[in-house]
Amino acid sequence: MTTIGQVAHLVRKDVTQFRWWLVGYTILTIAVTLAATQSLTLDSGPRAVAAPALWVVGVLIAALIVQSDTPGNSLAFWASRPIQPLALLSAKLCVVFGVLVVVPLVGLTIVLRGYSLSASELVSLLLPPFLFASGVLVAAMLVASLTSRTSSFLGVMFGVPLAIVSLASWRDGLPAWSRSMDAATTTALDLAALGGIAILLIVVYRSRATGRRWLAATTALLAASAWAILVTKTEPLAQTVGESTGQSVNAIVEEGSLAWLDPGAALTIGVTTSGTNQEHGYVFRPDSIRVDGLNGHTMTFPLYGLSAVPSSVRSTGAPQSTVSTSRSTHFFRFTLVQQDSLGGNIRHVRVLGSVEERAPALLASMRPTADTVLHDGRTRIHVSRVVEYPSRLRLEIDAPMSTRRLRSIPAAEGSTVYSTRLVWPASADTVPLRLDHRRIGNDFLVLPLAMKFGHQVTIDMPRADSLQAHRKPPLDLARVQIVRWNLIASNRVSAERALSILPSLP
Amino acid sequence: MIAVRELSYRFGKKVVLDDIAFEVPQGAFYAMLGANGAGKTTLFQLLASARPLQHGSAQLFGTPVRSLTMAQRQRVSYVAEGQELPRWMRLEQMEAFCAPLYPTWDAALARTLRTQFDLDSRQVIGTMSRGQRMKVALLCALASRPTLIIMDEPFTGMDVAVKDELVRGLLDAASAEGTTVLLCSHDIAEIEALADWVGILDHGRMRMSESLDALRARYKRVELVTEPGLRLPTQLPASWLSVERAGLRLSVLMEQGSDERESVVDLRGVTRREVREASLKELYLALSGPPRGLVEVAV
Numbered sequence: 113m114t115t116i117g118q119v120a121h122l123v124r125k126d127v128t129q130f131r132w133w134l135v136g137y138t139i140l141t142i143a144v145t146l147a148a149t150q151s152l153t154l155d156s157g158p159r160a161v162a163a164p165a166l167w168v169v170g171v172l173i174a175a176l177i178v179q180s181d182t183p184g185n186s187l188a189f190w191a192s193r194p195i196q197p198l199a200l201l202s203a204k205l206c207v208v209f210g211v212l213v214v215v216p217l218v219g220l221t222i223v224l225r226g227y228s229l230s231a232s233e234l235v236s237l238l239l240p241p242f243l244f245a246s247g248v249l250v251a252a253m254l255v256a257s258l259t260s261r262t263s264s265f266l267g268v269m270f271g272v273p274l275a276i277v278s279l280a281s282w283r284d285g286l287p288a289w290s291r292s293m294d295a296a297t298t299t300a301l302d303l304a305a306l307g308g309i310a311i312l313l314i315v316v317y318r319s320r321a322t323g324r325r326w327l328a329a330t331t332a333l334l335a336a337s338a339w340a341i342l343v344t345k346t347e348p349l350a351q352t353v354g355e356s357t358g359q360s361v362n363a364i365v366e367e368g369s370l371a372w373l374d375p376g377a378a379l380t381i382g383v384t385t386s387g388t389n390q391e392h393g394y395v396f397r398p399d400s401i402r403v404d405g406l407n408g409h410t411m412t413f414p415l416y417g418l419s420a421v422p423s424s425v426r427s428t429g430a431p432q433s434t435v436s437t438s439r440s441t442h443f444f445r446f447t448l449v450q451q452d453s454l455g456g457n458i459r460h461v462r463v464l465g466s467v468e469e470r471a472p473a474l475l476a477s478m479r480p481t482a483d484t485v486l487h488d489g490r491t492r493i494h495v496s497r498v499v500e501y502p503s504r505l506r507l508e509i510d511a512p513m514s515t516r517r518l519r520s521i522p523a524a525e526g527s528t529v530y531s532t533r534l535v536w537p538a539s540a541d542t543v544p545l546r547l548d549h550r551r552i553g554n555d556f557l558v559l560p561l562a563m564k565f566g567h568q569v570t571i572d573m574p575r576a577d578s579l580q581a582h583r584k585p586p587l588d589l590a591r592v593q594i595v596r597w598n599l600i601a602s603n604r605v606s607a608e609r610a611l612s613i614l615p616s617l618p
Numbered sequence: 619m620i621a622v623r624e625l626s627y628r629f630g631k632k633v634v635l636d637d638i639a640f641e642v643p644q645g646a647f648y649a650m651l652g653a654n655g656a657g658k659t660t661l662f663q664l665l666a667s668a669r670p671l672q673h674g675s676a677q678l679f680g681t682p683v684r685s686l687t688m689a690q691r692q693r694v695s696y697v698a699e700g701q702e703l704p705r706w707m708r709l710e711q712m713e714a715f716c717a718p719l720y721p722t723w724d725a726a727l728a729r730t731l732r733t734q735f736d737l738d739s740r741q742v743i744g745t746m747s748r749g750q751r752m753k754v755a756l757l758c759a760l761a762s763r764p765t766l767i768i769m770d771e772p773f774t775g776m777d778v779a780v781k782d783e784l785v786r787g788l789l790d791a792a793s794a795e796g797t798t799v800l801l802c803s804h805d806i807a808e809i810e811a812l813a814d815w816v817g818i819l820d821h822g823r824m825r826m827s828e829s830l831d832a833l834r835a836r837y838k839r840v841e842l843v844t845e846p847g848l849r850l851p852t853q854l855p856a857s858w859l860s861v862e863r864a865g866l867r868l869s870v871l872m873e874q875g876s877d878e879r880e881s882v883v884d885l886r887g888v889t890r891r892e893v894r895e896a897s898l899k900e901l902y903l904a905l906s907g908p909p910r911g912l913v914e915v916a917v
Binding site for chain 1: 663666667668669670688691692694696698700701702703704706707711715716718719720721
């Protein structure tokens with residue numbers, strides 16, 4: 113039997129042995145993915161449980177698979193068979209990665225394909241979660257290979273990081289991590305960590321390592337890693353990200369909303385924002401509508417944040433110069449005013465937008481009752497209290513934003529999206545912050561490229577009407593939280609409607 | 619077939635094997651004897667590649683254990699008491715799993731052994747008794763038609779009838795196919811019928827290793843009936859491995875050829891003298907552990 117054949121043989125054995133676990137995990141993953149792609153209504157409760165549950169179950173399955181043939185156990189059945197330790201390790205890796213990594217990645221790919229991402233964009237998007245998942249699973253396999261019982265594994269794998277988190281939290285509060293690193297650095301570090309753990313795992317299998325010394329060394333390594341992540345401060349007062357504030361968004365052009373466009377008449381196009389993929393932290397943000405006329409002309413109408421909005425676009429309920437949709441706005445209408453260039457019938461409407469990913473950590477978590485300035489390497493955030501209006505805060509954000517260009521839109525379109533909210537210790541009291549100008553929905557602040565080097569906005573603090581008076585906690589206890597959404601891909605088609613050609617009016 | 623030199627192994631600070639050296643010729647049925655904790659299991663695990671070597675060398679087929687090729691490892695079977703089996707598998711799944719690992723797997727022999735051991739191929743291994751699990755391990759070990767079988771307490775939990783059948787099967791295999799068997803068991807009487815080579819391991823040290831014939835030729839049991847009042851010398855002769863006295867009966871296990879010292883016994887008034895072959899159990903008890911001196915047995 114060749115080495116490859118032996119690996120395949122062992123894979124078959126493990127798949128047979130753990131078939132119900134693997135089937136259950138796959139079904140759970142598919143269910144979560146389908147819920148993410150198909151559900152139009154947002155209900156973060158079950159999904160918020162499902163994603164961590166998938167992680168815990170995945171790590172547990174990896175441990176069970178490894179512990180069924182522990183490398184250091186001289187009484188293990190495989191140990192005295194003509195089975196190469198590295199073939200055994202390869203088989204375990206194949207099963208663990210084949211089911212616990214590839215299946216969720218395929219699910220993610222399906223979700224993201226719905227946003228029409230290109231292959232290169234998909235790769236760049238899927239690489240970080242792949243590396244992270246691989247690192248966690250390989251670390252779990254390493255711990256499992258050095259422990260013979262599930263309870264010991266759980267104690268080390270979850271107990272040590274929990275202890276470190278508790279210790280770090282007690283000592284300094286929990287800082288955010290990796291915020292000041294660019295993607296390439298983070299990926300390189302992830303790769304290095306993954307490689308290091310993988311080499312250690314290979315050594316354990318080759319040498320049939322066992323005993324307390326190895327386990328103690330691995331435990332120390334885990335603890336040191338957790339400690340390094342948790343106590344490496346890039347900024348003071350930062351915290352890990354809380355619940356998602358995004359509620360987005362597959363834009364759908366309202367059926368039957370389009371009709372003959374008379375010269376000088378108004379045409380209302382409805383854009384429904386629906387659906388989201390909160391557990392994966394991805395959103396689609398519609399930012400323009402492209403309309404093809406029968407006369408061969410194409411016009412693109414921006415939906416937000418442009419300094420030069422075509423005069424043909426007139427929105428309802430928003431300043432003339434700014435038309436926007438928000439993740440929290442479930443329905444939005446805007447009006448097109450016919451121009452000569454468009455004329456006649458409309459045959460095609462496409463909603464274009466960007467795919468964004470919630471940043472892995474809060475950009476800032478700051479007290480609203482005192483001046484606070486934070487830097488995270490590329491953004492400066494300043495929260496100050498406006499004295500004459502005790503209920504008002506001034507939020508300044510300086511961010512060199514990446515330029516975002518949409519085809520067919522000549523204006524500068526770069527922007528970065530932040531979600532802001534005010535959080536009291538009891539999460540039930542969390543409220544989105546309203547912006548007194550450039551208000552985009554309830555909780556999103558859009559910074560157009562014109563404000564590339566800084567933006568200042570005054571935020572109305574919640575008043576009695578936003579929270580019941582008897583429930584309103586002191587402002588001193590609150591924190592302003594700001595989350596940044598990172599652009600993954602732009603100019604994606606989210607929805608497309610081909611319209612039937614109407615007969616021209618005489 | 620097996621050559622071990624200067625082999626040492628320790629668990630932490632505890633030395634389990636200390637400078638072990640012995641050889642097992644091809645086709646031999648080698649019985650390794652030793653008390654609990656003598657180091658037999660560790661030694662066997664080292665030879666079966668179930669545990670990495672620390673110090674010294676161990677060779678199978680003339681190749682260091684750690685450098686054995688896959689083809690060579692396929693010629694070795696290992697059975698041990700307490701060896702973990704895939705408890706979730708049915709016996710038929712177990713056979714199907716083992717078969718591709720061994721090019722010499724004999725499915726017909728597996729079926730024969732299954733019948734002989736009265737095992738149900740549909741039964742899940744985890745639901746089997748201890749004795750049945752040992753039978754499964756033996757089935758897998760024998761059906762691969764190995765050149766070398768290493769067995770650590772293989773008869774544990776087996777009923778007498780099956781044990782006899784197994785012993786016969788092992789003898790047949792060893793004699794007909796030239797299979798080498800390395801075995802340890804506390805059932806010395808059972809081993810005596812099988813073994814042609816014997817090694818004694820005592821507290822991690824190899825006390826002796828030689829063929830049973832040579833051992834029996836070297837030692838003999840002398841049974842004496844003496845006159846009342848016989849007094850043995852305070853310092854027993856070095857060639858006397860053990861002496862037992864029960865009333866007027868004196869039993870001495872001594873090295874062959876120590877006639878002079880035997881005559882010492884004669885001079886003190888022996889009324890009857892009988893020489894017989896020493897049993898393996900007697901040899902083991904005499905050769906392992908500290909010198910026993912005179913043992914008085916109540917009549």
